[in-house]
Amino acid sequence: MKNANEHEERHKAVELYNEGIGFNEILKRVQRTRGWLAKWLRRYKEQGVDGLRDQSRAPKKLWRKTPERMVKKILSIRDELEAHKTRRSVFSGIGPEVIRWELKQRGVKNAPSIPTISRILSKHGKTGKAKPKRNSSNQPYPYFRTQKMGDLHQTDLVGPRYLRGPKGVTRFYSFHTMDVAGHTVFASQFSNKQTISLCKHLVETWRNIGIPEVSQMDNEMAASGGGRYQYSISQVIRLHLLLGIHMVFIPQGEPGRNASVESFNALWQERVPQRHKCPTMYSIRRTSRRFMQYYHYEKPHRGLTDKGHGTRFPGMLRDHLWKTLRHLPKEFSLDKYIGANGHLKLPVSRGRISFVRKVDSHGRIDVNSFPYFIRRKLEGQYVIATIFTHRRKLVVKQDKDIIKSFPFPIKDKIVAPLLSYANR
The missing domain is CATH 1.20.5 (Single alpha-helices involved in coiled-coils or other helix-helix interfaces)
Structure with missing residues (x-):
């Protein structure tokens, strides 16, 4: 009983009713509503005095209880x-x-x-680990379109990780690239995270899952070039430009903007190196390939539906859409661009590279590790700084409006890309 006085009022109202007192008079004496009086009189008539007690609201039967x-x-x-x-x-x-x-x-x-x-x-205490928190910000973020397979790839790396075998400890890195809409992934392992390794991974990725319109990465030195020179263009960026791909760098310190591939990173680490003993690079690569086969053709993906995609398996979706994707030129090879010293030397092609940045308290953003003053009143807001190689300009936009532009004097000769540049 929630309230003893409430119980007494119910009894009082019933007694007055039994004495022949009219509704209006009873309501005046107990100071309750007409609906309240009707409810408890009905309960009294159906169940007697016991009906004036509070009743449990819990269901009498669990009709859908799991056997x-x-x-x-x-x-x-x-x-x-x-x-x-x-x-x-x-x-x-x-x-x-x-x-x-x-x-x-x-x-x-x-x-x-x-x-x-x-x-x-x-x-029964059989729940798994909690999901990691994603980036949270009250400011609108300029996401890139991901309506169909081939719109956007996200690339990241895991490492360094260590293999312990009979010949000692081997350090390795695993590069992962995911097609965000199609959920297809390509993974490759290297003993280092140098530029040439990342470029080799990207080329093999594009052979296997197609070339994207937009390729998104964090600000890893192998990709961005490390910012040694203000107007330098890294070999990874040059590779994207050469193949007509719009490369995008996410804000510094916000890995959650690459949430799709970050999620796969955690899955790969749990299912491959943590679950299987791999003493050598050969064994980790073999196990990773087996996992990728499982991921693409044996594991239904929660992001795919039979109704919307025709299949729940990323590999089958890729196979079905293969002819609609952009592909590497048949004769393309990185070997053509490797010099006698073993270094990669790609040309700078016509195209654009974008940096999503959050304006700091001084009204500045960093591009290639060099500061550019935008506006103080934009503090905490996101902007997109885009280098147009053929115009040799850095243009800063917010919501498609140009905020500011800066000269970006690239010394290299600008050449035409091998593939047509997708219009966005």
Whole structure:
């Protein structure tokens, strides 16, 4: 009973009613509404004095309670997946979506929904790790379009990581590139993160998942060039320009702007080096290739639907859309641009490179590690600074409006790209 006085008022109202007192008079004496009086008189007539007590609002029956047999099946599959002993579970996850997929693969009828499986796992202490926090900002961010496969690639690296084998410790890096709309990924491992390694990774990526209109990365030195010279153009940027790709650098210190590939990084680390013993570069590459096969053709992706994409498997979607994607010229090779000293020397092609930047408290942004004053009143807001190589200019925009422009005197001769530049 929430309130003893409330209980007394109900009894008083019923007694007055039994004495023949009219509705209006009863309402005056108990100071309640007509609906309140009608409710408790109805309860009294149906249940007697016991009807004047507060009743539990909990449902009398759990009509949709999951059968105990199904609960045991779900927990059994969860334990089986966690052991990673079967061919299907060697790279699989252990979450509710994977468990529901496994139930359907085994022909289990009336499989519970993903939220129901999630509640069952939580009740039995079988929940996984919390998701990492993404970047949060009150300022609008200038995202690039990702409507279809080939619109946007995100590239990042994992490392350094270490392999321990009979010949000692081997350091390696794993480069990952993801097509954001299609969820296809290419991964390659190198013993260093030098520019030539990143360029080799990108070329093989584009051979396997097509060339994007926009390629997005963080400000890793191998990609940006490190900012040794204010007007320098790194070899990675030159590679993008040569193939007609708009390269975009995300803001410094905001890795969450590359959220799609960052999520894959965590998945790859969990399913490949942390789950499998790989003593050599050969073994880590072989295991990674096996995982990529699983990821593309055996693991249904939550971002794909049969209705919207015709398949839930990234590899099948890529195969279906292969002819619609842009591709490397057949004879293209980095070897053509490697000098006698082993260094890469690519030309600067006509095109553009963009830097998404947040204006600091002094009204400045950094491009190539050099400051450019924009406006103090734009502090904390995002702008896009774009280098147009053929115009030798750096143009700063916000919401498509030009805020400021600066000369960007590139010394190299500007050549035509090998592929047509996509208009945006």
